[in-house]
Amino acid sequence: MTGFGAAGTWANLGFALVGCLLGTLIGVLPGIGPIPTIAILLPITYGLDPLSSLVMLAGIYYGAAYGGSTTSILVNMPGEASSIVTCIDGHQMARQGRAGAALAVSAIGSFFAGCVGTLFICAFAPPLAAVAQQFNSPDYFSLMVLGLVTAVVLAHGSVVKAIGMILVGLLFGLVGTDVNSGATRYTFGISVLWDGLDFLPIVIGMFGVVEIIKNLEVPEAERQHITARFRELWPKPSDLKEAFMPMVRGTFLGSILGILPGGGSVLASFAAYTVEKKIAKDPSRFGKGAIEGVAGPESANNSASQTSFIPLLTLGLPSNAIMALMMGAMMIQGIQPGSAVMTSRPDLFWGMVASMWIGNAMLVIINLPMIGIWVKLLSMPYRFLYPAILLFCVIGVYSTNNNAVMMLFTAGFSVFGYILMRFDCEPAPMILGFILGPLMEENLRRSLVLSRGDPMIFIQRPISATLLVLTAIVVALIVLPAFRKTREEAFVE
Amino acid sequence: MLGVKSPRDFGSALVFLFIGFSGIYFGSDLTYGTAGRMGPGYFPFILSVLIIAIGVGVGIRSLMVEGPPVEAPKLRPLFFVLMSIIIFGYGVTYIGLALTGILLTFLAAFARRDVNLVETAIFAVLLSVGTVLVFVYALGQPLPAWWGDY
Helix, strand or coil, X not given: CHHHHHHCCHHHHXXXXXXXXXXXXXXXXXCXXXXXXXXXXXXXXXXXXXXXXXXXXXXXXXXXXXXHHHHHHHHCCCCCHHHHHHHHHHHHHHHCCCHHHXXXXXXXXXXXXXXXXXXXHHHHHHHHHHHHHCCCHHHHHHXXXXXXXXXXXXXXXXXXXXXXXXXXXXHHHCCEECCCCCCEECCCCCHHHHHCXXXXXXXXXXXXXXXXXXXXXXXXXXXXXXXXXXXXXXXXXXXXXXXXXXXXXHHHHHHHHHHCCCCHHHHHHHHHHHHHHHHCCCHHHCCCCCCHHHHHHHHHHHHHHHHCHHHHHHHCCCCCHHHHXXXXXXXXXXXXXXXXXXXXXXXXXXXXXXXXXXXXXXXXXXXXXXXXXXXXXXXXXXXXXXXXXXXXXXHHHHHHHCCCHHHHHHHHHHHHHHHHHHCCCCCHHHHHHHHHHHHHHHHHHHHHHHCCXXXXXXXXXXXXXXXXXXXXXHHHHHHCHHXXXXXXXXXXX | CCCCCCHHHHHHHHHHHHHHHHHHHHCXXXXXXXXXXXXXXXXXXXXXXXXXXXXXXXXXXXXHCCCCCCXXXXXXXXXXXXXXXXXXXXXXXXXXXXHHHHHHHHHHHCCCCCCCXXXXXXXXXXXXXXXXXXXXXXXXXXXXXXXXXX
């Protein structure tokens, strides 16, 4: 547990604190979910040394997740897919004046889940990393294929289009100079592109800006405002008692589901909600402000967020778009996530794990007292919020290189994102593909070099073969009508 | 008669086809190599072909399965937000963050229909100064604050 020592310095605690505050502040803003929040705040971490930047990133991550829950509960606008479930009962609780209780339960449940999740990581990461040592290029390639396909299963909407978006992301990831041959690909003679496309303009353009534009298209009168009636800011003891078992159930559900590549936290929160509803003595309370409907999914959501780091840190596989961002951030810091990190830089790995727990703790400590402030913030009319959001977005992109050309890219991707939104195409899978693009190509190339051009190598190696079989099963599941119906039902709710 | 039943899927198909064909066209000067020795054009080509396949698939589906219509884009928010973003970049370089922040707030405000100039002006100044204090001074971002660096 030297990680706690490394991460627990006063300086790092300070960074975690700042990260949490900023993450919550921006995450709370309507329309800015965790992905744009992390993207906006990422450049702030560039100047720090790797461990401190990871600590701060962890704070930002949890702050953003909590901010997203806050928005879901108060304004009924989920910041990301996994918050949708929180909206259902959480917002109802807010309308009954019990917003404080909902928010508090959400934070406490998340903290509890975070603790368990951290323990989970401690237990499972080393064995998993040991397995990963056995991996070679074909195995990594198949793993990425599996990860991408599984991510699609849990995307909303059309699976085929989501696969298409992943492929587009992969292709965009290849823009730039090819390391192996020195040839420039798709650069159109623009020198800025020689290093490839920066992911920040893509993420901010397609997620943040598009969200703003989308909200602006709705006339002001129709936008929902919060009824900030607060009968009580704190949950009653009876609330906590009711919430306890759902928290525990949610945590275990989330911890296990979070490891699965592809939208673990979405699946976790939906599953937790369904479980709670099925076990409840009075299921009709759900949808009208049942506290279990907040405690369960939020705990599941948060523990899944923790454990979704496991594939990233041990295998180098980002299981969803947020992890892809984290991976991008780490790579900028010079860390290549994967089994190598655990052995070559254990201080970094365990420091990161420790910082995740610290981030969780920070969250509860800061945000519970500050609930009132966040509510005041959200009740500001949107016409004040969105210029601020826009300003933060552009600052975030600009400050990476202090280069005005980046803004052109951002604008371009905003247009692209807008078009996609109009056509019901999900941008999140594209981010996943984008981050993995160069890696997949590299592994494919190495595999084929090893096999001298024989594609059978992917089936000959046992690990790779297993992964591909799993992929086939997942694909079959997507196609099978029975599974599809369950999926659609889950999303209809 | 072929009618487009799902305009959104049809639009998506067009996007995929456009990207796929562009991928092949703009990558045509790259060497493909062989499977055993992949050239820089190999993977992009495979991806582009797959994207085109998806485009065809989605396109066919759009002709057969009903889907909701595409909502007409409202140009005003789109235009002003894009303008703000593009001008921001040049603004910060030449006249610094504070002034550009004010400029951006104004431009963004015009994305709405009901703009109160006085209210926007006050807000713009407050927001810009606040942002400068937070980002440049508190967080130490290397941004030109009160005038440009150029």
